[in-house]
Amino acid sequence: MSRQLRVAVVGAGPAGIYAADILTKSELPEGVESVTVDLIERDPTPFGLIRYGVAPDHPRIKEIVKALKRVLSNPDIRFFGNVSYGDDLKLDHLRQFYDAVVFATGARRDRELDIPGIDLKGSFGAADFVSWYDGHPDVDREWPFEPDAETVAVLGVGNVGLDVARILAKTAEELLVTEIPDNVADGLRRNATKDVHVFARRGPAQVKFTPMELRELSHSPSIDVIVHPEGFELDEGSMDAIRAAKSQKLVVDVLQNYLAKEPSGAPHRIHIHFCQSPVEILGEDGRVVALRTEVTELDGTGNVRGTGEHVDWPVQAVYRAVGYYSDNLAGLPFDLAGGVVPNDGGRVIDIDGSPLPGAYVTGWIKRGPVGLIGHTKSDAAQTVELLLSDVALRQAQGTWEELEQPAREAVDAYFAERGLEVTTWEGWEKLDEHEIALGAAHEHSRERVKVVDRNDMVRIARS
Structure with a gap:
């Protein structure tokens, strides 16, 4: 008997989006009929450091956003913004809704x-x-x-x-x-x-x-x-x-x-x-x-x-x-010196040296804040390969079918029950259109003018 693989990716910057893209395009192990991915992001918007870490006078680098937008238009990938891991939901919650979790939270603080x-x-x-x-x-x-x-x-x-x-x-x-x-x-x-x-x-x-x-x-x-x-x-x-x-x-x-x-x-x-x-x-x-x-x-x-x-x-x-320097993530081990989650190729390693079941990392939280944006793609591919090999191993051991199938709507119900003002991909498209209109109306005819206030961003995205 086969069923769908449900994966959460925490962090919707390039590392997380590349991981989602590779997951939905990979050859799946026996017993897995398809894969769906939910991107969970604390900002109301996707793209991470592309939006909030690249200098505004670098439009060529921001061209990467066009490729990332194509990924996020995939119906097998959903975006949930304005959701803070560690505050709005924890690892135990994610394990209720997903077969595996990939952390791609990057690094935003100063070392x-x-x-x-x-x-x-x-x-x-x-x-x-x-x-x-x-x-x-x-x-x-x-x-x-x-x-x-x-x-x-x-x-x-x-x-x-x-x-x-x-x-x-x-x-x-x-x-x-x-x-x-x-x-x-x-x-x-x-x-x-x-x-x-x-x-x-x-x-x-x-x-x-x-x-x-x-x-x-x-x-x-x-x-x-x-x-x-x-x-x-x-x-x-x-x-x-x-x-x-x-x-x-x-x-x-x-x-x-x-x-x-x-x-x-x-x-x-x-x-x-x-x-x-x-x-x-x-x-x-x-x-x-x-x-x-x-x-x-x-x-x-x-x-x-x-x-x-x-x-x-x-x-x-x-x-x-x-x-x-990366943030310490609730429920995961953390290497204070390196500013990363301890891992073996992307599998999270617990304090006793054993893999933490169903938990993976990619991007800067995995290897530290080194390399260019393009490097995160090969990094994500390595992590996804390990994730799928672990699913294949469970299938070979006969434990895959025994796992209860997480319902795709369960996390939506959880957000609604908590009263979270979640933003979606459709909401981002509204905000994107709004910012572009602000730029067109500006006296200098700019490509866009960013909305800065979080409440305004959420209001526009959820309108």
């Missing part, structure tokens, strides 16, 4: 940086700033720009660090053609930043920028990109990295072009410094007044060692972009 002064006024996490300028409904509507903060430090040399530096250095008027909410445009008009200093602990061959992100820094007429020669070193480990990856060679080539270029006199500048390790944020009267770094030197392997020499950089704000 901590344990240096003196990190809690001073004017010290910020990049993830918080990104959530603000992307209009996430759960953050404050105003960013605390200081009127005298003309010089700012950004710690970290990944794409998020560059996004933060670029948004700080651009004018609000340049960003009015994007989807930024009106409150973000108003906030950026109060931004006094003239110079953004980006600090790398190692050398140019070890940065995590992508070539495209790095080139785009110079696309704004209001920004000069200045690469400082101090610390611009290539040791044998650096040469190995360049030879091993074409993208890393392209990054170094772009940096060398910036290094040789004379500033044009643009009103804003992004400075890139190498071999400078942040060791302390200095303050007066509880506010940031400087960043102290230790000069480092490459050790021949691509790593660095400290020299004992320190430099104080007068800045009025510091943004740390040293990585994202």
Whole structure:
């Protein structure tokens, strides 16, 4: 006797949507006639960090949304937004409604940086700033720009660090053609930043920028990109990295072009410094007044060692972009050091080392916040393969047919009973249409204007 496989995916960002897509397209084990997937998301909208983690002036990356929309139009995949795992429902509830649960909750918080002064006024996490300028409904509507903060430090040399530096250095008027909410445009008009200093602990061959992100820094007429020669070193480990990856060679080539270029006199500048390790944020009267770094030197392997020499950089704000960190999920083990759910290829591993039945992970909650969006597809494929192999094993053991078939409508009844204001895919299409109409009516004829308030988003989606 065969029956349907019911799977919940918690998290409707790219990782979760790819997992749902692969599940509905996979060859199913004997005894499984079909598979349906419910995507459960705490935001009222799908797409996760595509909507709330990609800088608004990166429309090419947002093109991925078109492919994800096609996935979510599949009738075998349902979207339930505005539902918070851990608050509105827990693992025990999900096990009542589904045969298996895949967690794809990603990473949205800033990884901590344990240096003196990190809690001073004017010290910020990049993830918080990104959530603000992307209009996430759960953050404050105003960013605390200081009127005298003309010089700012950004710690970290990944794409998020560059996004933060670029948004700080651009004018609000340049960003009015994007989807930024009106409150973000108003906030950026109060931004006094003239110079953004980006600090790398190692050398140019070890940065995590992508070539495209790095080139785009110079696309704004209001920004000069200045690469400082101090610390611009290539040791044998650096040469190995360049030879091993074409993208890393392209990054170094772009940096060398910036290094040789004379500033044009643009009103804003992004400075890139190498071999400078942040060791302390200095303050007066509880506010940031400087960043102290230790000069480092490459050790021949691509790593660095400290020299004992320190430099104080007068800045009025510091943004740390040293990585994202995942939330601890109720009912699941958690690796505090790695910021991930312990797993074996995607199977959740309990504290005793045994697999947690029916629980899987994919994306950043599985492997940490590394890699580009496209990497989550192969990651999801690995997890789905394990999930289906576990179903096949239960079938071979004769236990599959004995399991009670979860009704697809049972979770709908649970949401209704709890009085949850759930948003659906049809609701997202209403909100999407509404935001596009706001953009068309805007004086700058924008592609869309995001609705920011959660209650407004839910109201429009459920209208």
